[in-house]
Each structure stands twice: as structure tokens, then as C-alpha cells.
Amino acid sequence: MKADSWSGDFDLDIGRFREQTAIHSDLRLRELELGGAPLRAALLFVEGLSDKEFIDRHLIRMLMKGRFEPPVTAEYVKNRILSVGALTERLSASGWLAKTLSGHTALLIEGIPEIFLIDTVHAGKRAPQEPESEGLVRGPRIGFNESLSDNTAMLRMSGENESLVISKRTVGRRVKRELAVAYMSDIVDPELLREVHRRLDRIDLDDLPESGYVEQLIEDNRLSPFQQAQNTERPDRVVAALLEGRVALLLDGTPFALIVPVTLSMLLQSPEDYYERWLPVSFIRILRFVSVAVSMLLPSIYIAFISFNPGLIPTKLAVTIIETRTGVPFPAYIEAVFMEIAIEVLREAGLRLPKPIGPAMGIVGGLIIGEAAVQAGFISPILVIVVAATAITSFTIPSYSAGITFRYLRFFAMLAAALFGLFGVVMFLLLIGSHLVKLKSFGVPYLSPAVPYRLSDWKDLLVRLPTAAMKKRPRILNPKDPTRGG
Structure with a gap:
């Protein structure tokens, strides 16, 4: 047996459980016996962060009262027993603890040389509210909150759109957070998308608690007094930017999304202008x-x-x-x-x-x-x-x-x-x-479309022409599809 793999020996694996979690007093270990099979199992979860009601009703009750038919294998448990949507198998004995400490429940079953990680995160969420930093008289009364899954769902709720792509990645060396990159696949310039991912790959920091950290680490000129990414709490503003060919970055734990690239005129425009x-x-x-x-x-x-x-x-x-x-x-x-x-x-x-x-x-x-x-x-x-x-x-x-x-x-x-x-x-x-x-x-x-001079893009600069006249996307973004339609 490799030192970084599970053995299937319950006593040995549960000992490893206890050894690696001894310093975490908020972790709860629940041992039980499977129903209908002389096998032992253990659940490990974080008190307060994991959904205890879900664990009681859908995991503990299912494992104790279910009828397990030997042989009990990983495929059998995954396909016949666990009726959960988000399930990850982990063969390695390393890396599972970080997931558990973030709200997942770890399930260990005797005889199975791997661990199951079940998404049971139940953190308190703030209901979507009107953004205080971007108040409008006329417009949607909804803003992002601190949950990344809620924020990406708000983008999806903007309407049926198959080209809206939301790609997630992990950032942070010690405190890991999810960061989503949103774009329209049939509009965005592929070179812009590659540049965004290239700059995100260069981020090497212990923790990124707010999108302001990301903004400062990916900007072109760190000595400039002007911001080079637009931050916003409004889903409608993000969707409008995506439809122009821009890219949005959403970080878990903050209601502020980032829009890149940005121009000076964008910072002086309000969603209510449209x-x-x-x-x-x-x-x-x-x-x-x-x-x-x-x-x-x-x-x-x-x-x-x-x-x-x-x-x-x-x-x-x-x-x-x-x-x-x-x-x-x-x-x-x-x-x-x-x-x-x-x-x-x-x-x-x-x-x-x-x-x-x-x-x-x-x-x-x-x-x-x-x-x-x-x-x-x-x-x-x-x-x-x-x-x-x-x-x-x-x-x-x-x-x-x-x-x-x-x-x-x-x-x-x-x-x-x-x-x-x-x-x-x-x-x-x-x-x-x-x-x-x-x-x-x-x-x-930064001064486009004024510099370089592009008269076709001036229809949405100092003045805004009628909506029917703005059929072209900004040329400076080099979109795949330059026409808005209509």
C-alpha cells in the first residue's frame, strides 16, 4: 500500500482520519454500520458549515437503513446507494481534508480503498438585494451576493443562451477559492480570452479574499492611478459587457464582479443610460x-x-x-x-x-x-x-x-x-x-473609441444614439460576431 492511498482496512483508515483531523475541533466524526451488511462506515463533516439536516436524512439514514448487497464496491455505492448530485471520489489520502474543511462530507466505507466527498456546504447566504453602490431609478433591483454559485445562476437567469460559458478555476495557494471566468463563446475574441487566462495563471498568493486582489494582480499598469478593470455588483451590467465581447471574472466570497477590458468612458456610464x-x-x-x-x-x-x-x-x-x-x-x-x-x-x-x-x-x-x-x-x-x-x-x-x-x-x-x-x-x-x-x-x-479614433463607435460615447442605430459591437474588442442583430 502506498503511503498516500487508502487501504480499505477500516481500522487503519479511520486511524488516519483521526490523526489528520486531531487539531480541528470543529470536525465531527460519526461512525456507523451499514444496513444489511457487516461493514463499518464513517462520516466526517464540519459542524456549522456542513448541512447537518441533509447529512442526517440523506446520508446517515440511507447508510444505516439501506439494504446493502455484497460485494460492496465503490461503483455499487456510487450508483445504487448515494442519491446525491455532487459526488467526488478520491483515491489519494492527501488533499481530501481541504475539501472537508470547506464544507464537504467525507465518507469512508470498510473494504473500499477510496474516499467519497459529498457536497454538503450549507453556509449562510445573503439574499440578492439591490446594489447599494450602483443605485438606479429604473432598472433591475437585483445584485450579486457572496456566493459564487448564486452569482453564476443570476447570469444564467438573464435568458436562454447556449453561448454563455462559465469556466471555473481555483485560486489561492493556502486559502483556495473558486473563480469563474464568464464570456460569450461566439462573440469574445479568442486572443483576449487567452490573455485573461494567462494573467490568472500568474497569480500566486496565499489568499484572494476579494476581487480587488485579482484586479490589482492582472492589470496592465500597476503604477497608474486609473483602474483597469471595472467592478460591479449588477448582473445586468455584466451581461451587457459580455454581449459586447468582454470577459467577466467572479470570485467566491465577494459580490463584486470584474469586467475586462475597460475604457474610461465605461466608468462614466450608468446602466440606466440604456x-x-x-x-x-x-x-x-x-x-x-x-x-x-x-x-x-x-x-x-x-x-x-x-x-x-x-x-x-x-x-x-x-x-x-x-x-x-x-x-x-x-x-x-x-x-x-x-x-x-x-x-x-x-x-x-x-x-x-x-x-x-x-x-x-x-x-x-x-x-x-x-x-x-x-x-x-x-x-x-x-x-x-x-x-x-x-x-x-x-x-x-x-x-x-x-x-x-x-x-x-x-x-x-x-x-x-x-x-x-x-x-x-x-x-x-x-x-x-x-x-x-x-x-x-x-x-x-483606455481612451477608445476616442483614441484611436473610431467614428463608428462614437454612437455610444458622449451621446447615446437610439438603440436601433447601435447594431455594431465595439470594433476595438475584435468580436467574432460584430453585429448585434436587428
């Missing part, structure tokens, strides 16, 4: 793009005008600003940084506090700090308006992760304005623009 009529949606989308620019650049433009280029301000407005700044002891840059940091601290505090008091604290705290600072003469009233407008416009960004990027880039723009005025703001924009032009996500230019 549920409403195209004219109002196009107006809202343009407003959103303008708001992003305002949220990133407004404080820096204020600093540049006040400190370096006051001659560019209309005379009446300049007089008003001078009057409001009378007595302020700090330069424009210092007071702007102070207020922006205060707003960011309040925003972060509002997120970490309990939900009933978080929003109230943010609003009241902002009003109190702003009013007190103006009354004390530390900042000017015009800056309060600038900071408030900046904060409000930043809320229009649909992606929270993208919003974080634009928020901290704002501080670099303010520093450039404080050093060089409007020239510094322009240089900052040129630097960011040159970086975005070179940045790619899985080989797809």
Missing part, C-alpha cells in the same frame, strides 16, 4: 462628463485665478472676490487644501459610521465646519461655494472606484496651480492626457 430614451440620456451623460471635469479642476482653477491670473477674472467679479477675501490670513492654496481635506474626512467618516447617522453627520459636519471657518475669517465664502460645487459634481460619477481616482487627482491639480498658475493646470492636463493615451486594459486603449 433603459431610458436616448435624448434625455444623452443630455445627462454630457452633464456627467462636464461634472467630472469640474470636480477635478474647479479648485485648481480657483487657485490659479486668485494667486497668479487675477487679470482674467471679470472686474466686478474680481472686486467681489477681493472683498470676501479681506482678512483671510492664508493664501488661496492653503485654504483650498484645508477645505478639501475637511470634506474628504467628512466623507470617509460618513461611510464608516452606522448608516442611520452617517449621512446626517456628513451634512451637519460640513455646514458647521464651513460656517465656523467663514465666521472665524479662516476661509472666504467664495471658496465654500467652490468646494461645495466640487463635492456635488463628484457624486455624479457612477463608479465609486473611479470617483476615488478623480478625487485624489484633484489635489495634484491644486498643487500644480499653486506652483505655476493656469500654466500648471494645463501641464497637469497634458500629463494626465498623455498617460491615458498610452494606458491600455488587456491590450485595448
Whole structure:
């Protein structure tokens, strides 16, 4: 007998059971005798994680009250006795414990030199709810939860589709988790799919508790401030991306799926853009793009005008600003940084506090700090308006992760304005623009379809044309089937 194989000798194998599980106090070992046959058996499962009711009704009762007819072989047990859907046989005496500790039940029967692993996982699951990070007025009210099987089922529930492929693999060196790769087999570019699997193969980490780990390990440029994979809790957004020829990654234990490749315009679009009529949606989308620019650049433009280029301000407005700044002891840059940091601290505090008091604290705290600072003469009233407008416009960004990027880039723009005025703001924009032009996500230019210029894909960029006019999939993705139909 090999050291890494089962012997079929019940006493010897059950001794190995006890030896390998001695340190795990939450494992339960249940020994019993088979009904109708003078053979012993043992069940090993994790208390609380394995479904005890299922084990009692479908395993213990079946084994004790069933009528076993000799000879009892592995094929006989598998085909005639165990009426379970998910069953794995393990000839090796190594590797079975990890499966058992993850919720499977191990079954050992005297005389059979192998072990049966039965899927009895019964972990508490959160019911599908509307995603809090991607709220919509019109659209599906369902989001992913922390169960991978539930999440893949939600993709299947989107409609009958034979081309939807969900391929699962295991990631993590010590804590192993399942990761699913979803794509449309008759649409996705095979080269893109190979690249996704190649990058996933390179992942070598003890544990990947959240899809954010995967995102950081597979991105093209790890030094870039911009995310190169879109995270979402919405099944409808994932399905829409798959139908364009993209690939989705779903990790067990997190409700956030990843979509690759991603472009900057995708991060500024909302699923609701496609549920409403195209004219109002196009107006809202343009407003959103303008708001992003305002949220990133407004404080820096204020600093540049006040400190370096006051001659560019209309005379009446300049007089008003001078009057409001009378007595302020700090330069424009210092007071702007102070207020922006205060707003960011309040925003972060509002997120970490309990939900009933978080929003109230943010609003009241902002009003109190702003009013007190103006009354004390530390900042000017015009800056309060600038900071408030900046904060409000930043809320229009649909992606929270993208919003974080634009928020901290704002501080670099303010520093450039404080050093060089409007020239510094322009240089900052040129630097960011040159970086975005070179940045790619899985080989797809980050600014596409604007750069490289593809007029055929502009129908869903700044404006969204009528649905009937969008019959072509993005050319930059090189889909097998370039036509949506209709």
C-alpha cells in the first residue's frame, strides 16, 4: 500500500482520519454500520458549515437503513446507494481534508480503498438585494451576493443562451477559492480570452479574499492611478459587457464582479443610460462628463485665478472676490487644501459610521465646519461655494472606484496651480492626457473609441444614439460576431 492511498482496512483508515483531523475541533466524526451488511462506515463533516439536516436524512439514514448487497464496491455505492448530485471520489489520502474543511462530507466505507466527498456546504447566504453602490431609478433591483454559485445562476437567469460559458478555476495557494471566468463563446475574441487566462495563471498568493486582489494582480499598469478593470455588483451590467465581447471574472466570497477590458468612458456610464430614451440620456451623460471635469479642476482653477491670473477674472467679479477675501490670513492654496481635506474626512467618516447617522453627520459636519471657518475669517465664502460645487459634481460619477481616482487627482491639480498658475493646470492636463493615451486594459486603449479614433463607435460615447442605430459591437474588442442583430 502506498503511503498516500487508502487501504480499505477500516481500522487503519479511520486511524488516519483521526490523526489528520486531531487539531480541528470543529470536525465531527460519526461512525456507523451499514444496513444489511457487516461493514463499518464513517462520516466526517464540519459542524456549522456542513448541512447537518441533509447529512442526517440523506446520508446517515440511507447508510444505516439501506439494504446493502455484497460485494460492496465503490461503483455499487456510487450508483445504487448515494442519491446525491455532487459526488467526488478520491483515491489519494492527501488533499481530501481541504475539501472537508470547506464544507464537504467525507465518507469512508470498510473494504473500499477510496474516499467519497459529498457536497454538503450549507453556509449562510445573503439574499440578492439591490446594489447599494450602483443605485438606479429604473432598472433591475437585483445584485450579486457572496456566493459564487448564486452569482453564476443570476447570469444564467438573464435568458436562454447556449453561448454563455462559465469556466471555473481555483485560486489561492493556502486559502483556495473558486473563480469563474464568464464570456460569450461566439462573440469574445479568442486572443483576449487567452490573455485573461494567462494573467490568472500568474497569480500566486496565499489568499484572494476579494476581487480587488485579482484586479490589482492582472492589470496592465500597476503604477497608474486609473483602474483597469471595472467592478460591479449588477448582473445586468455584466451581461451587457459580455454581449459586447468582454470577459467577466467572479470570485467566491465577494459580490463584486470584474469586467475586462475597460475604457474610461465605461466608468462614466450608468446602466440606466440604456433603459431610458436616448435624448434625455444623452443630455445627462454630457452633464456627467462636464461634472467630472469640474470636480477635478474647479479648485485648481480657483487657485490659479486668485494667486497668479487675477487679470482674467471679470472686474466686478474680481472686486467681489477681493472683498470676501479681506482678512483671510492664508493664501488661496492653503485654504483650498484645508477645505478639501475637511470634506474628504467628512466623507470617509460618513461611510464608516452606522448608516442611520452617517449621512446626517456628513451634512451637519460640513455646514458647521464651513460656517465656523467663514465666521472665524479662516476661509472666504467664495471658496465654500467652490468646494461645495466640487463635492456635488463628484457624486455624479457612477463608479465609486473611479470617483476615488478623480478625487485624489484633484489635489495634484491644486498643487500644480499653486506652483505655476493656469500654466500648471494645463501641464497637469497634458500629463494626465498623455498617460491615458498610452494606458491600455488587456491590450485595448483606455481612451477608445476616442483614441484611436473610431467614428463608428462614437454612437455610444458622449451621446447615446437610439438603440436601433447601435447594431455594431465595439470594433476595438475584435468580436467574432460584430453585429448585434436587428
